Every structure is written in C-alpha cells, then in structure tokens.
Amino acid sequence: MRWAATYHRPSDLTRALELLDALGGQALLLAGGTDLMVEMREGKHGGSHLVDISRLPELKLLELKDGEIHLGAGLTFTEILGSELLRLHAPALVQAASQIGSLQIRNVATLGGNVVHCSPCADSVPGLLVQDARAILQSRGGTRDVPVQEILVGPYKSGIQPGELLTRFSLRSASGMWGAFHKLARRSALAIARLSLAVLARHGDEGLSDVRIALGSGTPVPRRMVEVEEFLLGKAPTEEDLWEAGRVLASKMVEVAGMRASTVYKERAAQGLLVQAMMPLVRHGN
Amino acid sequence: MNMHCQEPGPCGPIPVRFRLNGREVSLQVDAGQSVLHLLREKLGLKGAKEGCGIGECGACTVVVDGVAVNGCLMMAAQLDGREVLTVEGLESPVGLHPLQEAFLEHHAVQCGFCTPGMLMSAYALLARNPQPTRDQIVEALAGNLCRCTGYEQVLKAVEAAARRLASRSGT
Numbered sequence: 001m002r003w004a005a006t007y008h009r010p011s012d013l014t015r016a017l018e019l020l021d022a023l024g025g026q027a028l029l030l031a032g033g034t035d036l037m038v039e040m041r042e043g044k045h046g047g048s049h050l051v052d053i054s055r056l057p058e059l060k061l062l063e064l065k066d067g068e069i070h071l072g073a074g075l076t077f078t079e080i081l082g083s084e085l086l087r088l089h090a091p092a093l094v095q096a097a098s099q100i101g102s103l104q105i106r107n108v109a110t111l112g113g114n115v116v117h118c119s120p121c122a123d124s125v126p127g128l129l130v131q132d133a134r135a136i137l138q139s140r141g142g143t144r145d146v147p148v149q150e151i152l153v154g155p156y157k158s159g160i161q162p163g164e165l166l167t168r169f170s171l172r173s174a175s176g177m178w179g180a181f182h183k184l185a186r187r188s189a190l191a192i193a194r195l196s197l198a199v200l201a202r203h204g205d206e207g208l209s210d211v212r213i214a215l216g217s218g219t220p221v222p223r224r225m226v227e228v229e230e231f232l233l234g235k236a237p238t239e240e241d242l243w244e245a246g247r248v249l250a251s252k253m254v255e256v257a258g259m260r261a262s263t264v265y266k267e268r269a270a271q272g273l274l275v276q277a278m279m280p281l282v283r284h285g286n
Numbered sequence: 287m288n289m290h291c292q293e294p295g296p297c298g299p300i301p302v303r304f305r306l307n308g309r310e311v312s313l314q315v316d317a318g319q320s321v322l323h324l325l326r327e328k329l330g331l332k333g334a335k336e337g338c339g340i341g342e343c344g345a346c347t348v349v350v351d352g353v354a355v356n357g358c359l360m361m362a363a364q365l366d367g368r369e370v371l372t373v374e375g376l377e378s379p380v381g382l383h384p385l386q387e388a389f390l391e392h393h394a395v396q397c398g399f400c401t402p403g404m405l406m407s408a409y410a411l412l413a414r415n416p417q418p419t420r421d422q423i424v425e426a427l428a429g430n431l432c433r434c435t436g437y438e439q440v441l442k443a444v445e446a447a448a449r450r451l452a453s454r455s456g457t
Binding site: 009034038045078103 | 300316317318320339340341342344347353354355356358359360361363364366407425426428429430
C-alpha cells in the first residue's frame with residue numbers, strides 16, 4: 001500500500017506561508033491529523049501536498065493582553081485543558097475541550113483544526129462563539145482578522161482562502177463569568193455531539209447582565225442564539241423562564257435548519273439541553 | 287531537524303529518525319502512512335492493533351513523547367525526532383512491567399486484542415500521575431474499548447500496578 005501524497009514540514013511560519021502561497025489549492029494542512037487521517041483512509045486527498053504545521057512554534061501562543069486572550073491555532077485540547085489562564089478567562093471553551101474525543105485524540109487534535117474542518121458538530125466552536133472569538137488568518141500577502149462565525153461558511157466548508165493559514169484566535173476575556181458546555185451524544189466518551197450548547201453568563205442581584213448562548217449540531221454551522229440571549233437578559237431566571245428560553249432556542253433552530261427527520265427529537269432535546277445547562281443559575285428558595 | 291521537501295514538487299519517501307523502545311531508528315516512510323502501519327508492517331511490531339482504524343477503539347495506542355496517541359491517526363512522518371514506546375518496550379531484562387503483571391493477576395485480559403492499547407494508555411497515565419483516582423483511570427482509559435472484560439478487572443489491575451510501582455519506588 002502506498003500513499004500518493006507529498007509531505008512538507010516547514011520550520012517556521014514565514015516558510016510555511018511561502019509554501020502555502022506556492023502550493024495554492026494543492027496544499028493540505030496537517031495539524032493534529034485526527035480528522036485528516038480518517039479522510040485519507042477513505043481514499044480522499046490523493047496526490048495532495050501535506051503541509052505539516054504541527055510543530056510551528058508560532059501556533060502555540062497563549063497569552064492574556066489588554067483584556068483579550070490570544071490563543072494559537074495549534075494548541076492541542078490537552079494543552080487547553082492544562083491552562084489555568086483559560087480556566088479563568090474561557091470557562092465554556094475549557095469545558096468543551098474536556099469533552100472532545102478521547103485522551104489520545106485530545107493529546108494531538110488542535111483547536112484550529114477543529115474550527116477549520118467546519119463540522120457542524122465541532123465541540124470547540126460554540127465555546128469560541130460565546131466569546132466573540134476572532135480568527136487571525138495569515139498569508140504571504142497579509143493578515144485578515146475575521147469573526148470565527150464568518151469562517152463557518154457551511155457544513156465542512158470554511159471561508160479560509162488558499163494560501164491562508166489560521167494562526168490564532170483572539171477572544172474577549174470571560175473573567176468573572178459563569179460558563180458551561182453541555183452536549184448530547186450516544187455515549188459519554190468519544191462521542192459525536194447530536195446537539196451542543198455553550199453558555200456564558202454574568203449574574204448578580206439585578207439578574208443576568210450579560211448572557212451569551214451558542215448552539216452546535218442543531219444548525220448547518222454552529223451559531224449564536226441572539227433571540228434566546230435577548231429573552232434572558234435582565235432576568236433572574238426561574239426554571240419556567242429556562243423552559244421558555246429553551247422553546248425560543250428550539251424554534252430558532254428549526255427556523256434556521258428547516259424540518260428534518262431528527263427535528264421531532266431535536267426540538268425537545270434542545271429545550272432540555274438549555275434547561276440542563278443553565279439550571280445552576282436558577283436561585284432556589286426565592 | 288529534517289526538512290523534507292521545502293519546495294513544491296514530487297518527492298520520494300521521507301527519511302525519519304526517532305527512538306523506538308529506547309533504540310535509535312532511521313528509515314524511510316511514505317507521506318500519509320500511519321504510525322500503526324509503519325510499526326506493524328515495516329517494523330514487525332504486532333503489539334499495537336488495528337481495531338477500527340479511525341481513532342475510536344484505542345487498540346493502536348502507543349506513547350509518543352510521553353503521551354498516549356492513536357497510532358492509526360498519526361502519520362509516520364510525524365515521528366521524526368520523537369521518542370516512541372510500544373507495548374514491546376514495556377518489558378525490561380528483569381521481567382514484565384508491573385502493569386503487565388497486574389493485568390495477568392487481575393484477569394484483565396480475555397481475548398487480548400485491546401490489551402496492548404490499554405497497557406499503553408495506563409502507562410502514560412501512571413507516568414504523569416503515579417497515584418490516580420479511579421475516576422482519573424476511567425478518564426485515561428475512556429478511549430480504549432474492550433468487548434470482553436467489562437473493564438472492572440482492567441481498572442483493578444491499573445490500581446494494583448500503581449500501588450506496586452509506589453512501593454518499589456519507596457513512596
């Protein structure tokens with residue numbers, strides 16, 4: 001058995017960008033490889049040029065600067081889970097990272113790879129969306145700074161152009177916010193999400209002063225659910241409020257995704273998922 | 287560091303050098319070839335198994351630079367400069383590794399297909415966390431499927447090995 005492909009391992013970012021520029025659409029990026037290897041096994045990507053970016057030091061950035069978290073696209077989920085900084089400033093993203101694949105996969109799979117693969121069920125994406133994450137795309141010709149939502153063009157289709165490399169993300173710090181990530185799947189480990197939900201909320205005596213909710217797997221690409229956020233903003237939510245918020249979430253999901261075979265189940269499941277995820281915010285005994 | 291194929295264009299096999307079970311290995315691999323294929327078909331190390339081939343079963347687990355990875359999902363070319371441990375490297379001249387002994391004593395093996403992967407996941411766990419809780423063991427082994435044992439004996443074996451390693455190191 002032979003694999004008709006060519007392997008390149010540029011030593012730094014500048015060389016990687018030059019190579020991507022020269023290869024154009026023939027280049028296939030190898031970061032963690034956990035999705036790519038499965039596709040190659042299926043016979044895809046024959047004749048392509050594999051560009052191994054897994055060792056580029058520039059893609060391992062992790063810092064807090066001026067209230068923003070800068071996160072290298074090449075960080076593995078194990079590296080994300082091990083970061084005290086991210087536990088404080090990106091709680092929903094860290095919870096999502098803990099539920100991705102298995103330990104063997106988290107040890108090599110990268111945040112950037114999870115995003116650019118553009119799977120509707122990518123676990124890390126809702127966690128990025130609730131922090132208004134922006135993606136920094138570098139190419140030989142320059143740099144683009146775009147909201148992550150704009151990269152998600154469609155299922156398995158990203159808006160990243162040939163010659164561009166997603167090098168890092170910039171996130172608004174969620175320091176002091178309550179965060180959660182919940183997913184529904186057929187088993188608890190190594191599971192593809194059937195629905196997932198990331199929530200960030202700031203709550204005080206006046207109720208929720210900031211609330212951000214993103215849904216994964218329910219729509220062609222993960223997305224923020226602004227209608228649900230508006231419904232909950234300013235409320236000190238009761239359980240009844242959460243069920244109503246879940247109803248808003250489900251109806252928006254159906255509006256975006258249309259009626260599908262799974263809709264009967266997913267409508268109720270989305271509602272339940274929101275209630276389950278946000279229940280810790282309901283004050284008991286009031 | 288080896289820098290194969292800086293320029294676009296056709297390239298032949300890729301030279302790689304790495305340490306495998308303590309020995310320096312230098313050979314040529316194909317682009318896209320998996321670590322698992324290299325180990326089994328080129329190097330004759332049949333311990334790591336191909337169960338699913340898509341990263342779900344963990345039967346191909348090996349330890350690379352101290353962490354457990356799926357051999358089926360990593361490219362052989364990526365091993366360049368790395369330290370690789372497979373189940374064949376667990377045994378020492380004085381005998382089986384305490385994990386292997388504990389698996390035998392606790393009947394953590396039935397058909398044995400998943401065992402090399404289980405051992406390597408457990409090895410990586412104990413190297414990082416010598417005294418794990420049961421929950422931590424479960425989490426570390428969640429990527430390793432076993433259709434025979436029901437897992438209970440495996441968990442007991444890992445706990446026993448941790449105790450044995452602790453007593454040997456005098457802690």
